[in-house]
Amino acid sequence: MTVIWGLGLHEIHYSKFKSSYMFNRAYHLRRTKMIVYQLAMILCVCSESVGTAAFSDYLDQQSEVQGQHPGVKIHNNGFIGAASYNIFVGIAVAFIFGAAFFFDLFWPERHECKHVRVSWKISAVVVTVMMLSSALALTVCHLINFGGVRY
Template sequence: MAVIWGLDLREIQWGKFASKNMFDPQWYLRREKMIIYQMAMIFMVVSESVGTAALSDYVDQQDYLERYYPGSHIHNNDIVGIASFNIFMGVSVATIFGAAFFFDLFWPDRYESPGVKLAWKISAVAVCIGTFADALAYTVIVATHKCWVDGVSGDEESMLLRNAGQPSWVYRHNPKAVASIVLLWVGLVFTIASTFILFKYYAHLEAFGPKSHAALAAEKGQEEQVSVSDPPKPTPPPVPQYPENPNYFSDKYTPAETVV
């Protein structure tokens, strides 16, 4: 199978998703990454999904009312815009930490150049900042804003408001929008935790490599045990020839004590 960017695609196997491999303690922060990265992805994706449902409801409501009241215009761009930005941030977090999850799962001992490591760090910080801005703006808009209408007046406006139906024009009364915000704040917490873990892992990687301290200590202990139990045998010195070696026997020499 092909090797792309130094990554052997043969390592992509279903067996890697087994808990024995996912939580293998020989890799540094392996358990933390497998859990926290997934939590960041899950909560952000669920938040964007619920927010998409709320966004769709407001867009459908606007289309319906403006179709039956041609002179009217429903102003809900604030909720539509922030919900759209929430979708973008959910996809961004899932892309960054989802990629980190799969790379660590399949190739935990891969080589990464300094530029690649810097890109991971910048991306992680960027999604943290973006997610925080998303959560803050989303919370303010839902808590304080509401839809409003212009282009109609009098009886027509009263009729339009009666026919508005769901979702509520007051955003904080919309359970989907509120649920999306709650999930978003939880996702932000896990996104920040994921960024902290990523930075901590790279600091360890540059100093000790991808293995955990326990694995490195075990490997060192095995090496020391092998060196003690099976010491190398010294090379015997060459046997000196006669007359330096009095025990050496050869027909070419006659011992001095046999000469009369």
């Protein structure tokens, strides 16, 4: 069978997506890891989806109002920037935690060197801090009310 980076591709099966396999206690902290991975990905996808919808609505509103009234300027660039950053961070979180999810699901017995384990931890901390900063940026945009209409 095919082996890439020491990981056998023959170990990839649909049956590993069953909850009886995913949440078993055969491996150390397996249940906790799977819950954290899935929770991180689900919450970030929800945040990213809401951010994308709001981002699209704000852009449509800005172009529609400025198209109908050329002298009017809508200032919502702060929110648009924060929503764009939120989308970027959501993709980064899905990439890091999604990769960890699939590696732990398909190859739970793999052996990683110390540098790889440290890089997983650093990546998780970095994307967590990025998501926190994204949430704070969106909150500040709403609290300060960056949006406004000027004639």
